[in-house]
Amino acid sequence: MAKSSSPVSPALPGSSRKVRIVNLGCSKNQVDSENILGEFGRAGFSMAHDDDRSDVTVINTCGFIEAAKEESVNEILDALKHRKKGEKVVVAGCLSQRYLEDLHKEIPEADLLVGTYKAGEIIERLGLTSTLPSDCIAGAGPRALMGDEPHHAFLKIAEGCNRVCGFCAIPGMRGKQRSRSIADVVAEARQLESWGIREVSIIAQDLTYYGRENNGTENLEMLLRALLKETGIPWFRLMYAYPAFVTDGLLDVMAASPRICSYLDMPIQHASDRMLKAMRRNYSGASLRKQLAHIRAAVPGIALRTTVVLGYPGETEDDVKELLELMEETRFRHLGGFTYSDEEGTYAFDLEPKVPLKVMEERLGRVMDLQREIAAEDNQKRVGTTVEVIIDSVAEGEAHHFVGRTEGDAPEVDGRVLIHLAEEPAPAEAGAEIGSFRKVFITDSTEYDLEGRLADS
Secondary structure, eight states, rough: EEEEEEEOOOOOOOOSSSSEEEEEEEEEHHHHHHHHHHHHHHHTOOOOOOOOOOOEEEEEEEEEEHHHHHHHHHHHHHHHHHTTTOEEEEEEEEEHSSSHHHHHHHHHTOOOOOOOOTHHHHHHHTOOOOOOTTBBBTTTOOEEESSSOEEEEEEEOSSSSSOTTOOOHHHHHHHEEEEEEEHHHHHHHHHHHTTTTOOOEETTTTTTTTGGGGGGSHHHHHHHHHHHOOOSSSSEEOOSGGGGGGOOHHHHHHHHHHTTTEEEEEHHHHHOOHHHTTOSOOOOHHHHHHHHHEEESSSSTTTEEEEEEETTTTTOHHHHHHHHHHHHHHHHHHEEEEEEEOTTTTGGGGOOOOOOOHHHHHEEEEEEHHHHHHHHHHHHHHTOOOOEEEEEEEEESSSSHHHHHHHHTTTTSSOOOOEEESSSSOHHHOOOOOOOOOEEEEEOOOOSSSEEEEOOO
């Protein structure tokens, strides 16, 4: 699970009072943590760095699967064990939303337990005074960014989920989908642009359901057109799309605008009809194949990312074989795999037969072995081509000089481009800046990364 505790932009005001934010889990949680951090900034706190004493520690927990729950509990116990005199420990997020009563009983030492993010709740319940700015974005809070890349930010356009997937506990923690208005999202995007953000990953639990709970008066296609019109952000990236609502209109917008990355993260979870039905995914293996082919035809060269679950109750070797066959056919640019986690309160919790952990792990190993082969072959085809790259960082102590990504690679989860200077670099080539876009000639590849040199200007 992702963990972050360092802000990059904008800086919080200097203060003798300090807050430490420990973010666990997904990018949706990170946005919540950034809003919490911004609220503390408005209350006169500055960010505690690694060795700093903090007055308040906020642990924004994840409760999605067992491993995430264990990590969250360990972070809570560690914060309580090592807190200084007078320091308050606040537990927030999905774990406390899901198990609030249990945590009250098991961890009474915590000063405050709250659920998932509600604007101003923590500040108010701690008895602090916050002065929100007049330009504070409704539903977003006075955000302060966290992460390692000052040119990238997540933009959450909806909260919750209306799906009833058999393995997922998120609707029980985050509630039904609530989409923000286009005007609200655009206003936050403009704010991010004013902070120097060059790449925005648009996120939601179910991205393509955006606006549909409001009778479709607004939808993702309309939102993208507004973002393109009202901002100058160079790259928008679409994350967490559900296959059923990837519409022709959405694909048309993606194909027509170079500012929308030719990239789509669309978790399919499985490929066999038996498993898809048991998972309550509301599509078949045949319709999935048709949809994937349609996306490829509509947006030539698109990089597809997906996620799959191995070991769902009742899964057989034939089901796994169908998944491997789909992977061979589709050749996803990126694929993440997980073993099934038995979560109380989900439809799958009472399903039988359960697949033994050892079998789940062996099946996942086969899936990831195949994906490594596909990714390595895909990267090898890029050797000898020139690609556009966003510069993420300066490499220190490495043979290469910069690290970047193509539009087909999302930050944190996908591959990188390791970049060397040209043999006799011109001054412009030697001065590549973080967040800038440069042409890179690809000279080599590995399973997941590319290597190349800055191309001549």
